[in-house]
Amino acid sequence: MAASPTPRPNLPDPDGNPAASSLAGLQLPLPLAVAYSGGADSTVLLLAAARRWPGQVQAIHVHHGLQDAADGFEDHCRSTCAALSVPLQVRRVHARHASGESPEEVARTARYQALARAAREAGLHAVLLAQHADDQVETLLLALSRGAGLPGLAAMPPVFQREGMVFVRPLLLLSAQAIRAWLREQGIAVVEDPTNADTAFTRNRIRHLLLPALAECFPQYRETFARSSRHAAQAQDLLETVAEEDLARMGGTPAITALQMLPRARQANVLRHWLRKAHAASASAAQLEELLDQVADCRTRGHRIRIKVGAGFVQRQGERLQYGADLSV
Numbered sequence: 001m002a003a004s005p006t007p008r009p010n011l012p013d014p015d016g017n018p019a020a021s022s023l024a025g026l027q028l029p030l031p032l033a034v035a036y037s038g039g040a041d042s043t044v045l046l047l048a049a050a051r052r053w054p055g056q057v058q059a060i061h062v063h064h065g066l067q068d069a070a071d072g073f074e075d076h077c078r079s080t081c082a083a084l085s086v087p088l089q090v091r092r093v094h095a096r097h098a099s100g101e102s103p104e105e106v107a108r109t110a111r112y113q114a115l116a117r118a119a120r121e122a123g124l125h126a127v128l129l130a131q132h133a134d135d136q137v138e139t140l141l142l143a144l145s146r147g148a149g150l151p152g153l154a155a156m157p158p159v160f161q162r163e164g165m166v167f168v169r170p171l172l173l174l175s176a177q178a179i180r181a182w183l184r185e186q187g188i189a190v191v192e193d194p195t196n197a198d199t200a201f202t203r204n205r206i207r208h209l210l211l212p213a214l215a216e217c218f219p220q221y222r223e224t225f226a227r228s229s230r231h232a233a234q235a236q237d238l239l240e241t242v243a244e245e246d247l248a249r250m251g252g253t254p255a256i257t258a259l260q261m262l263p264r265a266r267q268a269n270v271l272r273h274w275l276r277k278a279h280a281a282s283a284s285a286a287q288l289e290e291l292l293d294q295v296a297d298c299r300t301r302g303h304r305i306r307i308k309v310g311a312g313f314v315q316r317q318g319e320r321l322q323y324g325a326d327l328s329v
């Protein structure tokens with residue numbers, strides 16, 4: 001990376017900032033933080049937020065220590081925040097991934113933890129993230145490419161809680177192009193993450209190869225894909241409510257005879273929900289089908305159920321299913 005020209009001490013004309021209208025109607029608990037990487041998206045968000053809530057906005061930058069360029073990112077964030085008179089906290093994380101773990105996922109988890117902790121310690125009530133409409137489409141396409149179900153197709157929620165903090169993504173309807181065009185027009189310097197150009201990453205191949213083709217074919221794809229994701233999120237909410245009701249009726253954990261009385265899709269729904277919410281485990285489609293077959297066959301007292309899911313096993317114990325270590329050893 002190179003933080004191209006040093007940020008200008010003269011602040012840009014805030015009127016044309018495309019992020020301003022995304023924040024206009026938002027009522028959020030103050031004071032709040034902007035998760036500021038120094039990149040294009042979080043720069044427009046920081047500028048718009050500082051103007052929308054004067055004196056109530058702080059910036060948090062996470063220094064990952066993963067790239068040589070990270071010190072340059074930090075320097076850039078420091079000078080921009082100084083020019084804006086926005087307080088900045090820099091948090092260092094050293095996210096080392098174990099073998100088999102995705103380095104990006106480990107870095108993301110460490111980043112959310114650091115952002116939440118920094119915001120909490122500074123008495124801030126929410127953290128704004130700068131993902132935009134193109135990021136949302138990329139997330140949806142990645143989910144489709146994995147054959148994801150509704151939770152994946154719902155893509156990124158505009159508001160969520162993590163690590164005890166409220167995170168908000170106000171720019172989900174704004175295109176990357178609108179952000180870049182305004183920054184260029186204003187001559188505002190931003191850092192460029194060199195990995196964004198690396199087409200070894202699927203997300204970057206989507207951005208560079210697929211989105212231009214989509215734009216040719218379906219000029220409104222950002223809006224229409226976002227609408228589909230909202231439909232999926234709504235349907236997923238409903239499924240979770242149904243699963244919670246079914247589970248509560250069974251007494252909090254899956255009971256075999258009660259499961260057998262439900263249609264197969266509803267059994268799948270309640271089992272998936274139970275595994276995810278109570279045990280942070282997610283069953284593959286094949287594991288879930290196997291589990292449903294075994295539940296259907298479970299007509300005698302001696303019928304065993306034992307299926308590996310994630311790091312543990314779903315097993316029959318009397319009239320109920322339980323999840324944990326292998327009971328048969």
Ligand SMILES: Nc1ncnc2c1ncn2[C@@H]1O[C@H](COP(=O)(O)OP(=O)(O)OP(=O)(O)O)[C@@H](O)[C@H]1O
Binds near residue numbers: 064
């Ligand atoms: N190092 C960081 N420090 C603080 N916040 C970050 C950092 N990296 C990312 N974020 C926040 O998380 C959001 C999503 O991260 P992602 O990696 O998709 O963004 P990015 O490509 O770095 O975006 P940007 O153009 O804002 O730099 C960013 O928009 C930003 O708000």
